[in-house]
Amino acid sequence: MNTQSNVRLNEDNLHHLPSGISVPNYDRKKVKAGIVHVGVGGFHRSHEAYYTDAYMNQTGDLNWGICGVGLRDADRKMKSILEQQNYLYTLIVKHPDGTIENQVIGCMTDFLMGCDEPNSVIQKMADADTKIVSLTITEGGYNFNPATNEFDFDNPDVIHDLANPFAPRLVFGFLTAALKLRMERGLPPFTVQSCDNIQHNGDVARKMLLAYSRKVDFELAKWIEQEVPFPNAMVDRITPVTTPADINYLASEMGVSDEWPVTCEPFHQWIIEDKFSVGRPQWQKVGAQFVADVTPYENMKIRLLNAGHSVLGILGSIHGFETIDESIQDPIFRQFLQLFMDNEVTPILPPVSGIDLDEYKQTLLIRFANPNIKDHLTRICSESASKLATFLIPTINDNLRQEGDIQCAALVLAAWCYYSDKQTDRHGKEITIIDVMSQQLHVAAAKYAVNPASFLEMTSIFGDLNKNQGFMDVYKKHLKAIYTDPNVKKHMQSIINSTALAVS
Known part of the structure; x- marks a missing residue:
């Protein structure tokens, strides 16, 4: 593998990539971040980001870029690599018959680290341009006891967040602080959109956020309860962990240097309750299905x-x-x-x-x-x-x-x-x-x-x-x-x- 001759994936090289890799057809400089996403892992990048990129390619509606957020030290590597690549990455779609499709996803605009600059994340969520805050934080990130389905207030991070409301560690602290600012500024709330594999994921996110926010500010919790939508959704696309072989494939077979591509199957499904506060992308144009009951x-x-x-x-x-x-x-x-x-x-x-x-x-x-x-x-x-x-x-x-x-x-x-x-x-x-x-x-x-x-x-x-x-x-x-x-x-x-x- 001759890495010296490979094209490094970034904005400057986007239109100099080999013909076997499709690239965004929209002007990335005009993309505005309407979505803040917490938990930028492989699944988010093969699923919600894939749908959003496809929607932008098809419609030219560039108001739904994604600002990624990491809350843990473990997210630093992702931030660093995406930053170096101008938030571009390759989606490698592997079909059962051996066919491979390579596509650069371009809808991500930024990546913030909540553990370093929590106020930056809170302010981004509170910004009027932010219409949706979406989550892939895994089942454990919802901080509930599976037997009781109640919020775990004994978690040391929760205890910290209640004592430090504008320097939180967990997602519920960030959501509460940002929604408080929006309420105080007279802004409508963003939609909280769970993309995790939890039954009634929106309902779970709502229940946990209300439990937490009631401890912080009861009036705010009433506003959240009345105004903030939490659409349930079913998400599906098998997305294995990226391996060195995936990186080497792009380098040796395609001549592209991408330090963190994503591999996935061709199948994808997203079924969403149509409950949004201040608009949403028309993801149904690119295969998502909106229903009354998911x-x-x-x-x-x-x-x-x-x-x-x-x-x-x-x-x-x-x-x-x-x-x-x-x-x-x-x-x-x-x-x-x-x-x-x-x-x-x-x-x-x-x-x-x-x-x-x-x-x-x-x-x-x-x-x-x-x-x-x-x-x-x-x-x-x-x-x-x-x-x-x-x-x-x-x-x-x-x-x-x-x-x-x-x-x-x-x-x-x-x-x-x-x-x-x-x-x-x-x-x-x-x-x-x-x-x-x-x-x-x-x-x-x-x-x-x-x-x-x-x-x-x-x-x-x-x-x-x-x-x-x-x-x-x-x-x-x-x-x-x-x-x-x-x-x-x-x-x-x-x-x-x-x-x-x-x-x-």
Whole structure:
């Protein structure tokens, strides 16, 4: 790879890139930031930013540029690289047949660091030009207890923010301070738009912000409650972590130096409640769908796609797989996921207008099997404490109420206990676990020998599952089987066989 001859991605070189890379057709100098986005990761850059860039390309409406915001030290690298590239980056879309599309996204205008200059972020959000503040802060960023669904005021960062309202650390402190300024200035509020994989994400953002703001200023909280819209949305596009191979591909195959491109699948979906305070981009012109109630779409996606990812991720990690496509290409893993979706999820899903569930599930299998999207199980399993509380536990509870099937889900939770306890695959190879609750999970799981229910006694994740005798009987059976023999494929096959026998 001859990096000296590569074209560095920046504004000066934008129109000197190779023909195999599409670039924005609008004048970036005229773009005005109408959106402030907190949490500029790969998914935001492949999803909301992608839609916004496409909208600008199609319509020439340049009032919806995106100002990125990072709240953590970990965001410094992203800020630095994007700043050097004039906030340009390449989106590498990888199709299952090997076709690759390369597109430069140009809608980002700036990147602010809240941990360095909190007032700059607050003032940007409070600016009259800002119409939307959007979020991809992960499930954990909403600071709620999964068992109670209430705001966690014991979080040390929350305690700090309440004492330092204009130098906050968490997003709710920034939103509260900015909305207070807008109220005092007589400006209409911005829309708070969650783009996270949380069911009723807008409702959750609203509930958490109101809980926090009531502690700061009760009158402000009343204004927020009455005036600020929080549209729910369902978001979907598989976006694995960028790897050195992605950077090298652009350099060696395209002759472009981009230090942090994004890779993703071709599929993308965004279904949004049409509730905005001071306007929005007409994203429907580029594929987004605006609806009155997003709930059925959320249920479908979270309980099939996101839970399906966790099923493959935890079981696949113990088996020794590294990526989602590797897992789904194994016939037993594929059959097990199909069984989980058909027997445990589909029966408790409400109807989804315009969606054929059987077709949707087959689409998921095809997407998961895309050999060119190397979505690592480490990423899939990251923050499983938050994910499974949202993606899987509600399905188990619904099935328990309806006397539905729980075998597959119970095996996944038993496998998660083993995974958290041993922190190795079945061959003894160490598993990288990324979870803010990893230590608590490990301690609880390690008590298995003296108390098989110990893992499920973490009520902040599992609620009252440990009190349901029917579920505990199934869970303990699977737990004993996995600890006796961590060959998860054998246990998955057993469930597949027993289900087929019951049907016949």
